[in-house]
Amino acid sequence: GQSLEQPSEVTAVEGAIVQINCTYQTSGFYGLSWYQQHDGGAPTFLSYNALDGLEETGRFSSFLSRSDSYGYLLLQELQMKDSASYFCAVRDGGGGFKTIFGAGTRLFVKA
Amino acid sequence: EAGVTQFPSHSVIEKGQTVTLRCDPISGHDNLYWYRRVMGKEIKFLLHFVKESKQDESGMPNNRFLAERTGGTYSTLKVQPAELEDSGVYFCASSPRGVDTEAFFGQGTRLTVV
Numbered sequence: 001g002q003s004l005e006q007p008s009e010v011t012a013v014e015g016a017i018v019q020i021n022c023t024y025q026t027s028g029f030y031g032l033s034w035y036q037q038h039d040g041g042a043p044t045f046l047s048y049n050a051l052d053g054l055e056e057t058g059r060f061s062s063f064l065s066r067s068d069s070y071g072y073l074l075l076q077e078l079q080m081k082d083s084a085s086y087f088c089a090v091r092d093g094g095g096g097f098k099t100i101f102g103a104g105t106r107l108f109v110k111a
Numbered sequence: 112e113a114g115v116t117q118f119p120s121h122s123v124i125e126k127g128q129t130v131t132l133r134c135d136p137i138s139g140h141d142n143l144y145w146y147r148r149v150m151g152k153e154i155k156f157l158l159h160f161v162k163e164s165k166q167d168e169s170g171m172p173n174n175r176f177l178a179e180r181t182g183g184t185y186s187t188l189k190v191q192p193a194e195l196e197d198s199g200v201y202f203c204a205s206s207p208r209g210v211d212t213e214a215f216f217g218q219g220t221r222l223t224v225v
Contacts (some may be wrong), residue, residue, distance in 0.1 A: 004153070005150065031212060033212070033213065035216075040218065041218055042114070042202070042215075042216040042217055042218045042219065043202065044113070044214040044216070045157070045214070048212045048213060050212070066118045085148070087153075087154060091211065096168075097216075098156055098159060098167055099156060100153075100156065101146075101153045101154035101155070101156075102153055103151065103152050103153045104152075104153070104154075
């Protein structure tokens with residue numbers, strides 16, 4: 001079957017660094033995405049990795065290892081506003097955004 | 112520029128009733144997707160439109176669900192008759208032609224079937 005595994009919850013303090021891991025098992029693989037969703041809000045795109053390595057965008061970085069079917073999202077200098085759910089997602093179709101999402105990691109940032 | 116909008120934001124209906132959800136994608140976006148999240152679980156793909164054509168509807172759970180996108184603009188997702196297990200948050204997303212690596216999501220419709 002197709003599945004993405006990520007921790008259900010992570011708690012960290014303001015100013016810290018947190019890493020959210022994602023392992024996947026899918027029939028196809030075109031890339032790994034990360035989305036952020038605040039309660040009641042729309043999931044918003046954070047990053048997309050198609051190739052191995054680290055992509056950095058401000059305080060957020062995303063890493064992919066295709067050989068290990070593994071990726072992570074790294075959040076630095078955590079702020080209270082980073083408290084949200086984070087979804088990893090695999091684009092498994094060659095045409096269109098047919099994307100398989102994980103169940104999400106709920107991040108709690110404490111003062 | 113307006114984002115993806117969905118209506119209603121919440122809907123509570125009784126088992127056996129019909130509900131129609133609407134999605135207005137970002138203007139000019141050819142690709143439109145429907146997803147569903149059942150409480151605490153993964154966001155599951157339902158189907159993908161390119162303009163008015165169904166590109167992929169492999170995620171539609173059964174024939175009680177009908178999606179349309181007449182004219183290639185807004186889309187509707189009708190559930191008839193609704194069952195308890197249809198409860199969840201239904202998300203719509205859109206992206207421009209040729210952009211397959213990210214999509215812009217609406218805030219979702221929270222459907223509760225009682």
